[in-house]
Amino acid sequence: MQTIYLDYNASTPIAPEVAEAMKPFLTDYYGNPSTTHWAGKPARQAYEKARQQVADLLGCDPEEVIFTSGGSESNNHALKGVFFALKEKGTHIVTTQIEHPSIINPCKFLEKLGAKVTYVGVDRFGQVSPSDIEKAITNETILISVMHANNEVGTIQPIADIAKIAKKYNILFHTDAAQAVGKIPTRVDELGVDLLSVAGHKLYAPKGVGALYIRRGTPIESLVHGAGHEGGRRAGTENILLAVGLGIACELAAENLKNATTKELRDYLMRKWPPLRQEMSHYAVLRQ
Template structure:
């Protein structure tokens, strides 16, 4: 069997329809979208059509979409942009202990500049309690940032409930939706968010492109200063090529029906592992509030990285880190208080559009062989 790819949460292949939409912009329509002549017109039209596609997927207005270089830049723009725009005397930010480094690192940076940050804990399934958010609010709170779904275990957070708390207190609310876009509903009004992050390479678009939804009327200090691109919110000549890729991917991702089949494969995978290993395998993450493509499992008493190393030609991931010959528990699983004996055996399998039942069955068979060796 050819190599098996089960690491879609890390990066997705470019969808053929996305590649086809981008192809004309490699050699044609090369003009600068901000120029005012004949060569710029096709690029400008494509850029704005792509903006419409991203906005439509989110139920937003086109002018609320800012194209960026990816999820990390979008998160930085949301967090730092709010900090510098609001200029609170004693700014306070609320986030969680299981955020992506692209959220945690900006928060730690702003702590060096005088911000105070509350890092809320999660329960054993990786979920936060909205009432913990409410209790953490102070008169100085300027931003709440909670990821929509965790990249490692797939747990989905109660974003709409948190959004209601943020609105009640007049606080900006940001969610990193890099993992959830195209997998579960991400309408910005239903979620109650003011800022939302998209990463292109998580939804079958190229790497190097993303977007930030910015609710109309919100002021952000740009992270990149220069000319007034993206309505003054992100300087730098726009790439029609990359925008077209993201726009096409978002148009495809708006249809969530294919996720039903992927979810069925994920459940088939989990059931097969339980049948093979019984209590020797444990689920990490919430049993129901979980991304339909994500299965993070621990092989109890084993080292996940060792098992993954023996799964030749299978692409998956483990959140554990190896330093000086010692394996350390994933920070996300540690924050979830997963016992080390369980957490050290964790492997994340994330499925996608091209995953087949035969591939799932083959991986289960290989895991059984490894376990019996």
């Protein structure tokens, strides 16, 4: 029996171009990128090129990107890092009831440390209303975290509208874009976010690698203290192999987004298959 794999929201295969680009870093380039001698230099160059590729997809400066072990770590870092940095200012976080466990569970953990968290509900299509987010804000609110695209039903949240509200109240805004990056545009200035999480294995990079966009000047504590890797924001000798994979995957994604193939394919299916059109016509995803 031939099997067909369609669950690309759970995970994607590694793209052949990604695997190919990673190969030399399994065998030839083993130097520590923090060293200044011949062995470290190519590793550092490849690592910074990968950071640039991620930044290009997100429309930000490479200094605003750190590599992580994936979406879960990026989400943990955003929530805990902002809480630890700003808890003297306020302890309230606003999020939604439909976030991935890597948002909900860090929130539960922070509640044990004194955080107050409001979990805003969604409508029957899984969409949160920006006005409900605004109503949840208090004088104590330090962070709003709303996912970009939902991992269960695909609903896309009105991130840019929520960002305007966050800005109005001078509150930091994070989005878990694990299911969005590479599939729809996720340029940080268009979205208006201060923090954005990327999960590599949702866009044809390997599992175990991701990134966190941190807008310049955002107060955030490190989760892993040590030597000054990633601008002091995440200690540990860099994983060049995985970063190179994520970098190439982001470059490919940027190209694919220009081609808009996924959208065309979806629209084609809708045209050809009316029951699908009827079924999906309610979903926010179709407004994109």
